Amino acid sequence: MSLLDEVTRLETEALREIKGADSLEALNELQIKYLGRKGLVTAVLKTLGTLPVDERKTVGAQANRAHQDLENHFQLAAQKFSTTRGKKDFDPTLPGTGPRTGTIHIVNRVMGEICHTFYGIGFETARGPHVETDHYNFEMLNFPPDHPARDMQDTFFVEGGRLLRTHTTPVQPRELEKRKPPVKIITPGKTFRNEEISTRAHVSFHQVDGFLVDEGVTMADLKGALVAFCKAFFGSGLKLKFRPSFFPFTEPSAEVDISCFLCNGVGCQLCKYSGWLEILGCGMIHPKVLENCGYDSEKYTGYAFGMGVERVAMLKYKINDIRLLFNNNLRFLRQFA
Ligand code: DAH
Numbered sequence: 001m002s003l004l005d006e007v008t009r010l011e012t013e014a015l016r017e018i019k020g021a022d023s024l025e026a027l028n029e030l031q032i033k034y035l036g037r038k039g040l041v042t043a044v045l046k047t048l049g050t051l052p053v054d055e056r057k058t059v060g061a062q063a064n065r066a067h068q069d070l071e072n073h074f075q076l077a078a079q080k081f082s083t084t085r086g087k088k089d090f091d092p093t094l095p096g097t098g099p100r101t102g103t104i105h106i107v108n109r110v111m112g113e114i115c116h117t118f119y120g121i122g123f124e125t126a127r128g129p130h131v132e133t134d135h136y137n138f139e140m141l142n143f144p145p146d147h148p149a150r151d152m153q154d155t156f157f158v159e160g161g162r163l164l165r166t167h168t169t170p171v172q173p174r175e176l177e178k179r180k181p182p183v184k185i186i187t188p189g190k191t192f193r194n195e196e197i198s199t200r201a202h203v204s205f206h207q208v209d210g211f212l213v214d215e216g217v218t219m220a221d222l223k224g225a226l227v228a229f230c231k232a233f234f235g236s237g238l239k240l241k242f243r244p245s246f247f248p249f250t251e252p253s254a255e256v257d258i259s260c261f262l263c264n265g266v267g268c269q270l271c272k273y274s275g276w277l278e279i280l281g282c283g284m285i286h287p288k289v290l291e292n293c294g295y296d297s298e299k300y301t302g303y304a305f306g307m308g309v310e311r312v313a314m315l316k317y318k319i320n321d322i323r324l325l326f327n328n329n330l331r332f333l334r335q336f337a
Contacts, residue, residue: 003044003048003051003055003059003063007044007059007062007063008062008066010034011041011066011069011070014030014034014070014073015070017033018073018074021077027074027077027081030074031074034070035067035070035071041067041070042067045063045067048060048063103333106317106336107206107310107325109336110309111188111208111309114188114312115208117228118210118229121228123185123186124185125188126171126174126175126187127188128168128170130164130165130190131158131163131164131165132162132165133161133162134150134162134163136165136173136174137167137170139292140170140173140289141170141173141249141289142249142288144248147248149166154194154195155194156192156203164191165191165192166191166193167191167209168187168188168306169306171187171189172209172211172289172304173289173292175187176213176290176294176295181213181214181295181300183302184211185210185212186209188208189206189207190204190205191205191207193205197323198322199320199322200322204326205308205309206309207307207308208306208309210304210305211303211305212302212303213285213300213302214300214301215300215301216301217284217300217303218284218303219252219284222282222303222305226305227240230256230258230279233316234258237261238259238261239259240257241256241258241259241276242254242255243255243256245281245283247283248286249283249285249286249289250282250283250285250304251284252283253282254281254282255278256280256282256305258277258279259276260274260275260276260277261277262318270315279311279312279315280307281306281307282303282305282306283303283305285301285303310322313325
């Protein structure tokens with residue numbers, strides 16, 4: 001057999017064996033058998049020197065090509081093994097590693113839940129700007145010019161004499177000016193105060209205000225709405241207490257306490273052993289506010305209320321530090337996902 005035939009025979013034989021190799025180890029052995037230092041194809045290459053020059057050229061080229069081809073085939077076959085080996089190690093009974101999906105932040109979720117309980121009794125949402133004017137944040141709401149909330153110590157002022165709204169209540173005159181009674185609105189959003197950050201206070205937090213203006217609206221309507229909200233949100237067994245209070249934009253004004261849902265009013269750490277939790281401020285819209293918005297206060301009356309979202313969330317989920325809500329610790333936040 002000529003050397004050229006020998007090369008072809010070896011190549012065919014090697015390819016057949018590569019095809020039949022059933023492990024990476026077998027493949028390695030074959031590679032040594034054909035292409036190793038003492039391998040069959042290598043041996044042929046070594047004898048090239050004994051051939052006459054013209055024959056050496058053609059046989060040499062053919063042998064080198066066969067050598068290269070076989071090397072490629074070994075590489076391809078090895079790749080096949082490394083992937084099938086990966087598949088063999090795959091354990092379908094292990095729990096999967098699904099993609100991590102985001103969730104709604106606890107503060108946004110609670111804010112949405114508060115709004116939803118009011119949608120159920122016919123309220124609709126309105127929002128206002130974070131950067132407010134003194135006009136809507138204070139003046140329209142009957143704050144006197146020397147009210148302490150207007151102080152730099154309490155309010156962030158920005159360029160152009162404007163300020164970061166200190167409550168969501170300015171949405172009330174903004175909407176009342178635009179609409180005609182009956183107006184029944186809930187106003188979720190961000191608020192800002194120049195506070196020392198502590199376990200209970202933050203410079204940026206959220207509120208939900210609500211108000212209803214129509215003919216013949218009374219304090220009884222306010223109580224009805226708030227009782228419905230507190231029971232839907234905290235639990236149906238609750239008791240509510242209306243305590244007299246003061247806000248410049250409501251008259252009369254009240255603060256609402258709910259019986260502590262943790263101890264049922266007996267007294268515990270959450271309610272500081274009083275049996276009650278302060279939950280929101282409310283009242284009948286001051287006639288001056290209605291007049292400021294162009295309403296006849298003899299004909300129309302209204303109620304209003306406002307609550308802090310973080311406060312409500314902290315009570316509901318027994319969170320003892322407001323900062324936990326904002327420092328983006330995922331282990332904390334995922335508890336509420
Ligand atoms: N704006 C008040 C605050 O930030 C909360 C409030 C009290 C809102 C009574 C109201 C209300 O609409 O009627 O403390």
